[in-house]
Amino acid sequence: MFKIKLEQKERVSKREDIIITLSAIGIALVLSGIFIAFNGVNPFVALWKVFTSALGSPYGISETLVKAIPLIFTGLAVGIALNSKLWNIGAEGQLFAGATLATAFVIYGPVLPKPLELTVLVTLGAIGGALWAAIPALLKIKFKMNEVISTLLLNYVAINIADYFLFGPWKGKDNFPYTPEFPVEARFSRIGFGRVHAGLFLALALVVLLYILIYHTKTGYKLRMTGASLKAAKYAGINIKKMMFMVFLLSGALAGLAGVSQISGIEYKFHQHISTGYGYTGIIVAWLARTNPFIIVIFAVFLSIMLKGADSLQIAMRLPAAVGTVMQALILFAILGSELFKNYNIKLIRGK
Amino acid sequence: MSEKKVNSTLVLMKNISKSFYGNKVNTDVEFKLEKGEIHALLGENGAGKTTLMNMLTGVYFPDEGSIYFKGKKITYNYPGEALKIGIGMVHQRFSLVGNLTVLENLILGHPDNKFILDLQKNRKLIQTYMDQFKFQVDLDAVVDELPLGLRQKVEILKMLVRNVDVLIVDEPTTVLTKQEADNLMRILKEIASTGKGIIFITHKMAEVLEVADKITVLRKGILVSTVNKTDTNAGELARMMVGKESELTFERPEVCLTKNFLQVKNLFVNSNKGVLAVNNLSFNLACGEVLGIAGVTGNGQIELANALTGNREVIRGKIIFKDKDIAHDTPVQRIDEGISYVPGDRVNVGVAGSRSVWENLIMKVYRKSEFKRGILIDNKKLKKYAEKIIEKYNIFLPGINLPALLLSGGNLQKLIIGREIERNCDLYIFVFPTRGLDVGATEFVRKSIMNLRNEGKAVLLISGDFDELFALSDRIAVMYEGKFTGVFNNGDHSLEEIGLMMSGHTEAEAVKEMSNV
Numbered sequence: 001m002f003k004i005k006l007e008q009k010e011r012v013s014k015r016e017d018i019i020i021t022l023s024a025i026g027i028a029l030v031l032s033g034i035f036i037a038f039n040g041v042n043p044f045v046a047l048w049k050v051f052t053s054a055l056g057s058p059y060g061i062s063e064t065l066v067k068a069i070p071l072i073f074t075g076l077a078v079g080i081a082l083n084s085k086l087w088n089i090g091a092e093g094q095l096f097a098g099a100t101l102a103t104a105f106v107i108y109g110p111v112l113p114k115p116l117e118l119t120v121l122v123t124l125g126a127i128g129g130a131l132w133a134a135i136p137a138l139l140k141i142k143f144k145m146n147e148v149i150s151t152l153l154l155n156y157v158a159i160n161i162a163d164y165f166l167f168g169p170w171k172g173k174d175n176f177p178y179t180p181e182f183p184v185e186a187r188f189s190r191i192g193f194g195r196v197h198a199g200l201f202l203a204l205a206l207v208v209l210l211y212i213l214i215y216h217t218k219t220g221y222k223l224r225m226t227g228a229s230l231k232a233a234k235y236a237g238i239n240i241k242k243m244m245f246m247v248f249l250l251s252g253a254l255a256g257l258a259g260v261s262q263i264s265g266i267e268y269k270f271h272q273h274i275s276t277g278y279g280y281t282g283i284i285v286a287w288l289a290r291t292n293p294f295i296i297v298i299f300a301v302f303l304s305i306m307l308k309g310a311d312s313l314q315i316a317m318r319l320p321a322a323v324g325t326v327m328q329a330l331i332l333f334a335i336l337g338s339e340l341f342k343n344y345n346i347k348l349i350r351g352k
Numbered sequence: 353m354s355e356k357k358v359n360s361t362l363v364l365m366k367n368i369s370k371s372f373y374g375n376k377v378n379t380d381v382e383f384k385l386e387k388g389e390i391h392a393l394l395g396e397n398g399a400g401k402t403t404l405m406n407m408l409t410g411v412y413f414p415d416e417g418s419i420y421f422k423g424k425k426i427t428y429n430y431p432g433e434a435l436k437i438g439i440g441m442v443h444q445r446f447s448l449v450g451n452l453t454v455l456e457n458l459i460l461g462h463p464d465n466k467f468i469l470d471l472q473k474n475r476k477l478i479q480t481y482m483d484q485f486k487f488q489v490d491l492d493a494v495v496d497e498l499p500l501g502l503r504q505k506v507e508i509l510k511m512l513v514r515n516v517d518v519l520i521v522d523e524p525t526t527v528l529t530k531q532e533a534d535n536l537m538r539i540l541k542e543i544a545s546t547g548k549g550i551i552f553i554t555h556k557m558a559e560v561l562e563v564a565d566k567i568t569v570l571r572k573g574i575l576v577s578t579v580n581k582t583d584t585n586a587g588e589l590a591r592m593m594v595g596k597e598s599e600l601t602f603e604r605p606e607v608c609l610t611k612n613f614l615q616v617k618n619l620f621v622n623s624n625k626g627v628l629a630v631n632n633l634s635f636n637l638a639c640g641e642v643l644g645i646a647g648v649t650g651n652g653q654i655e656l657a658n659a660l661t662g663n664r665e666v667i668r669g670k671i672i673f674k675d676k677d678i679a680h681d682t683p684v685q686r687i688d689e690g691i692s693y694v695p696g697d698r699v700n701v702g703v704a705g706s707r708s709v710w711e712n713l714i715m716k717v718y719r720k721s722e723f724k725r726g727i728l729i730d731n732k733k734l735k736k737y738a739e740k741i742i743e744k745y746n747i748f749l750p751g752i753n754l755p756a757l758l759l760s761g762g763n764l765q766k767l768i769i770g771r772e773i774e775r776n777c778d779l780y781i782f783v784f785p786t787r788g789l790d791v792g793a794t795e796f797v798r799k800s801i802m803n804l805r806n807e808g809k810a811v812l813l814i815s816g817d818f819d820e821l822f823a824l825s826d827r828i829a830v831m832y833e834g835k836f837t838g839v840f841n842n843g844d845h846s847l848e849e850i851g852l853m854m855s856g857h858t859e860a861e862a863v864k865e866m867s868n869v
Binding site: 216231238239347 | 663700704
């Protein structure tokens with residue numbers, strides 16, 4: 001018989017942290033394999049297919065990148081909030097709010113020259129997301145309402161508002177719930193690699209900017225301290241309510257950009273399916289990356305491989321669409337479970 | 353005790369060594385506990401006392417050495433096992449469920465209650481324990497509503513109900529009043545008289561000399577000596593603990609004569625609960641002066657400190673500092689105006705524990721123009737600034753990138769005080785600055801306060817420690833229910849008279865009362 005001993009760790013080293021996270025992902029893949037096997041498909045073939053379909057061809061790589069773009073935005077959105085220990089579960093709703101506001105300009109506004117038009121759309125997308133995030137921020141600051149619940153519930157409200165426009169005033173000519181196609185001026189240029197569009201550069205620029213903001217500015221320092229301890233931050237003279245509000249607005253703006261990047265970069269119109277849960281997957285990305293913007297890029301790509309791969313499994317191997325969701329869930333579970341190994345030393349001993 | 357030497361050993365820890373990330377916390381320590389013995393484990397903060405006991409209770413495993421309990425070698429599989437075999441520990445931070453009753457807390461997780469919970473049977477059983485050890489707690493009281501002294505009794509009772517042979521109490525008197533502490537000592541003696549062994553972790557010599565049979569002194573993780581109480585005295589123990597003599601006498605030259613450096617006029621401040629905590633308070637503080645504020649905790653001292661530093665709203669009244677009313681300025685404005693605050697809650701307020709040491713050291717200077725680099729801040733320069741403080745104030749730590757919560761109490765206070773002194777403020781507010789600190793760190797803090805005074809700074813010292821108030825203050829004010837019952841020169845009144853003022857007597861009444869005796 002073996003027994004398991006748990007001993008509390010003082011702290012975890014960076015190297016251990018990385019090894020544990022990678023092992024957790026490995027375990028999640030093994031568990032996904034078992035799930036796939038139950039569906040009557042050889043898991044090795046399936047997992048191989050996931051990676052080859054996502055990375056095995058220029059087309060696959062380009063499609064993976066296409067999915068990574070919104071994930072970078074939403075990952076950054078959730079991540080910046082996590083930096084000050086705020087949980088923004090509402091990136092999905094903010095994404096729709098951003099897309100709705102930007103679309104309103106396309107439909108009701110004048111058609112401007114392309115650079116100007118896109119600047120306006122990006123700005124409006126950010127504003128839409130930020131406004132939507134301002135609601136839970138105010139509820140939290142004024143009435144101490146838990147932001148997990150308010151942001152989550154507001155997702156459904158935002159999506160329903162979008163539905164109102166899509167089924168109402170913005171309904172297309174053929175009576176389907178999507179807007180007419182956007183004019184060329186309202187579209188991001190493609191960069192000459194499949195459907196990959198200029199939104200990628202916007203996302204990457206924001207990664208660098210946010211890294212600088214968090215680690216090299218006064219605001220970033222305040223943000224880190226607020227996240228670490230409200231009492232200490234207050235003692236240091238930081239206006240914590242203002243910080244929370246600011247972080248929420250920034251987080252919402254980033255999620256709103258994911259919406260613009262989808263409508264102007266990929267779909268060229270607004271409809272119900274511009275996001276396949278990118279706002280929620282962003283939570284996994286941010287949690288995996290531990291709030292560092294550069295690492296968010298890595299995990300956004302990793303999760304888009306999973307998304308792209310799951311699409312192919314559905315088509316090529318007739319696996320249910322849920323496979324992708326299950327894989328994401330298993331990864332999140334494994335990561336959450338791996339916290340145990342970061343907080344405790346675990347020893348196996350023989351005896352008794 | 354000495355006649356039944358054979359088989360009377362409860363615990364033997366031999367050649368115990370333990371390190372964390374290369375820091376030796378215990379080196380080759382030997383420790384022995386006999387039946388019926390109260391054994392004090394004495395040492396400064398960070399001497400390795402708690403770590404040693406955490407190994408005895410299975411929270412940590414020793415790197416080297418072995419542990420014997422009743423003559424048998426033990427290795428733990430999980431921390432709860434210690435309690436099962438009869439070693440129980442009462443930690444500094446209590447582990448009671450606040451909204452349950454005492455009875456419910458006592459039977460929570462008790463191994464005798466498996467599927468059926470017979471409250472009456474449990475109640476009777478617990479009553480027999482209380483009778484045996486001669487102390488009473490109301491079993492139906494809700495824990496959150498009990499004073500700290502009673503909660504501690506519940507913790508101890510919880511261990512007794514589980515029939516432990518060894519009871520470890522970690523710094524039990526830190527949170528207690530003098531009376532509660534005396535009561536605790538009596539209970540501990542009672543428990544020991546039934547043949548159980550008690551390990552008493554502390555850094556207070558008076559308690560050790562009162563209650564202990566044997567004393568083991570640790571310093572920097574190394575065993576200094578184990579002595580019988582009858583063979584030693586306070587002076588010797590202090591020497592063993594700090595490795596140096598600590599005598600405090602201060603010169604107090606007149607350095608500054610601005611009497612109205614800080615003027616508080618008719619100040620009203622509410623407490624957390626919305627009740628008036630500072631009630632129409634007025635006083636002056638000169639530069640180059642220490643004004644000590646004495647009083648029983650909860651008489652508005654903390655609210656006063658928070659109002660002066662901008663962390664609590666001033667309802668009415670003026671705070672005139674350097675000829676300007678700052679009563680409604682924000683905390684960050686007060687920081688810039690030269691007000692420094694060393695809070696009583698070091699761990700939760702003084703630092704953000706999960707952030708690194710250097711980030712905590714720059715807490716109040718990061719906004720300064722000297723650390724600017726365009727719109728960015730110069731992290732390199734800030735780190736250098738932090739390193740300078742660490743060196744200057746001799747803060748012992750493994751690295752500036754490690755989280756501040758890894759620092760021991762004394763080093764943490766050095767970090768906070770070093771940070772504040774380096775800011776070169778004009779007004780310093782200290783709240784319980786040496787509470788829970790060991791001899792060495794206490795000396796450092798008191799010397800620092802005196803240096804500030806002699807450099808011409810105004811110092812407000814809120815403290816519950818009379819040695820400290822008498823040693824440092826130029827004047828003493830006694831606070832009672834949000835008002836001063838007396839403000840006088842240090843030395844004008846005896847401790848007894850101050851005691852009367854602390855319970856609401858005015859200065860004149862207190863003097864009259866004492867002269868009648």
